[in-house]
């Protein structure tokens with residue numbers, strides 16, 4: 001039985017969103033923390049220059065940011081998105097599918113770099129966190145309690161540690177060492193679809209060329225394009241497509257193929273991006289996978305957090321939100337077991353693994369919903385009915401998307417409830433083509449059998465972030 005820090009320095013490997021957040025939580029428990037981050041400091045020089053890449057921040061990510069006191073800084077750089085703006089091929093009108101019926105049911109576009117920079121600044125401001133940039137952990141020796149650290153010139157040094165927090169992302173080195181030591185397992189399954197990020201520029205006069213307060217989707221069945229606004233007026237746009245076959249990345253090699261594909265599939269987007277082909281050829285293609293890990297810790301010496309423990313596909317916009325929610329959970333378990341780190345780590349995995357599994361599954365399912373479902377009249381009717389039932393019975397019904405994005409109930413509970421609700425929606429819409437045909441008396445009887453929804457975490461800002 002050891003307390004954290006008793007056996008040597010506390011090291012955090014990787015200063016992405018989860019590592020930076022974890023170091024703040026650890027510092028708040030009074031610990032000194034040494035962080036190693038492979039990349040240069042994004043806040044200095046032009047390491048952070050280039051494309052703006054953003055992601056969607058939702059309630060589960062907001063809660064820990066409120067908890068560690070940085071939400072106002074983050075709030076100032078977010079752009080609210082109230083729903084999905086659907087770009088149907090061949091249609092001139094755009095259709096907004098609102099996310100919810102309540103003002104707080106919006107998600108927030110935020111720059112990865114700027115969010116990470118806020119967390120790094122807050123970590124350093126604690127006075128307990130030292131961040132070593134350009135230093136990569138390359139090996140873990142549990143017997144000697146030593147990490148090998150490689151510097152920018154390839155030089156290596158030993159770093160003694162008592163406990164290492166592995167927040168080194170989906171390709172985690174710490175994970176391999178932990179699983180080698182504890183006999184656990186990992187199962188990484190590639191999606192078979194890749195992604196490429198592009199930029200839709202700001203208007204020449206400044207401002208946005210599309211509505212910034214929506215998540216834009218061009219659903220095309222097997223593939224899709226999405227776009228989220230950045231404060232500078234540009235949009236980060238991502239193509240998700242199969243890596244092989246028609247409409248896949250292997251068919252998008254020559255300038256001609258790329259131009260023809262975008263002009264045919266996404267003509268409104270292509271018209272706004274003059275250097276589309278150049279961008280497509282210059283920007284890397286990223287791979288997508290789900291990694292399920294069993295054995296998140298080794299004794300009191302190491303624990304995995306964020307993508308290192310649970311990497312999921314990005315279609316629910318939850319990977320970082322999940323990671324940050326998990327870091328807060330780990331903080332809770334460490335505080336509950338101050339004299340026994342090993343017990344805290346085991347309790348953390350027991351608590352969070354079912355939730356990581358549930359959101360991993362829901363994220364995969366949401367890809368089909370985004371690229372095809374949103375165009376399916378049956379899906380649209382069920383979604384409309386779910387929102388209407390939420391309006392009539394807010395204490396018992398919330399659409400699945402909303403239980404994931406705007407609630408703080410465990411993901412596993414959201415999944416179970418969503419499955420029950422899906423059966424109810426299927427029953428009520430069977431043979432119907434419009435919401436006017438639904439029998440709301442029968443609906444009320446079915447809904448009354450559902451358990452009341454759990455309340456929101458008190459830090460969840462039910463009023464939402466400011467709508468700037």
Ligand SMILES: Cc1cc2nc3c(=O)[nH]c(=O)nc-3n(C[C@H](O)[C@H](O)[C@H](O)COP(=O)(O)OP(=O)(O)OC[C@H]3O[C@@H](n4cnc5c(N)ncnc54)[C@H](O)[C@@H]3O)c2cc1C
Pocket residue numbers: 013014015016017018019036037038039054055056057135136137138167168169170172173195238286305306307308314316317318319320321322323
């Ligand atoms: C296309 C795409 C879109 C996404 N959109 C969203 C979204 O909208 N919302 C959302 O919540 N999530 C989204 N995600 C997921 C999100 O990006 C990740 O879940 C999140 O970045 C995980 O944070 P992390 O800190 O665990 O890992 P990372 O962000 O990967 O950070 C790991 C850090 O560790 C460093 N590192 C790596 N190896 C070492 C080492 N050996 N030694 C030292 N340092 C090391 C890296 O340089 C990096 O800084 C998306 C992911 C993708 C691919």
